[in-house]
Amino acid sequence: MKEIQEMNLITEVPESSRPRERMEEFGEKALSDQELLAILLRTGSKNKNVMHLAMQLLDHFENLYDLKMATLEEIKEIKGIGRVKALELKAAMELGSRLNHAGQVKLGTISSSSDFGHMMIMELQDLQQEHLVVIFLNTKNEIIKKETIFVGSLNQSIAHPREIFRGAVRYSAARIILAHNHPSGNPDPSKKDIQFTERMVACGEMMGIELLDHLIIGRNEYISLKEIGKI
Numbered sequence: 001m002k003e004i005q006e007m008n009l010i011t012e013v014p015e016s017s018r019p020r021e022r023m024e025e026f027g028e029k030a031l032s033d034q035e036l037l038a039i040l041l042r043t044g045s046k047n048k049n050v051m052h053l054a055m056q057l058l059d060h061f062e063n064l065y066d067l068k069m070a071t072l073e074e075i076k077e078i079k080g081i082g083r084v085k086a087l088e089l090k091a092a093m094e095l096g097s098r099l100n101h102a103g104q105v106k107l108g109t110i111s112s113s114s115d116f117g118h119m120m121i122m123e124l125q126d127l128q129q130e131h132l133v134v135i136f137l138n139t140k141n142e143i144i145k146k147e148t149i150f151v152g153s154l155n156q157s158i159a160h161p162r163e164i165f166r167g168a169v170r171y172s173a174a175r176i177i178l179a180h181n182h183p184s185g186n187p188d189p190s191k192k193d194i195q196f197t198e199r200m201v202a203c204g205e206m207m208g209i210e211l212l213d214h215l216i217i218g219r220n221e222y223i224s225l226k227e228i229g230k231i
Helices: 002-012 019-026 033-041 050-060 064-069 072-076 083-101 113-124 161-170 191-207
Strands: 130-137 143-152 175-181 210-217 222-224
Touching (some): 033 083, 072 083, 113 130, 161 175, 161 191, 175 191
Parallel strands (some): 175 210
Antiparallel strands (some): 130 175
16 A cells, blocks of 8 residues: 555656756746755655655645644654754745745835935045946835946946946836046036936937936035936
């Protein structure tokens, strides 16, 4: 009878025994519960490969909720799962629970170009190279991320729009604000500054991500391209 049960268990294991490779190729959402567990377990036991051990774990508990609520001792009751594997499973489940309740960190709200401009003056005015800073905002103009996208020489043009919008997509930003410094201290926009801003506006319109403003930071002053009608 025991041999028959083991044979039935083997036939229930899916054809894939390479869940890591499948995850790399198709993404984590394409994997079954068994394959995800197999990745967490990493190795099987003396008499079972990791896919069989994952299936045994799923067979032991009625559903994933019961597995999540199981104690360390209950998980260790499964033959082939010792203290280390049980601890790793409990840690992974707890981390998943915390991630599920995690919210996006907000770093304040942008209420005007003036507020942002004075903040950027303090940060950028003394730098000897051009720095392009991007503020990523949600629909409520709350800052969800601030990044320096580019650092270049005095004569080097600023970054390509794709570098900026890659971040906007990654952080699910609804709007962005740009700021870059002129190491000379003169914030007057150059022809390249204006052309770059126009490209950014056009790219943003295609992607549904609004460019609210582009500030050029000089010595103790800034110029808003929105305020001078260039956006």
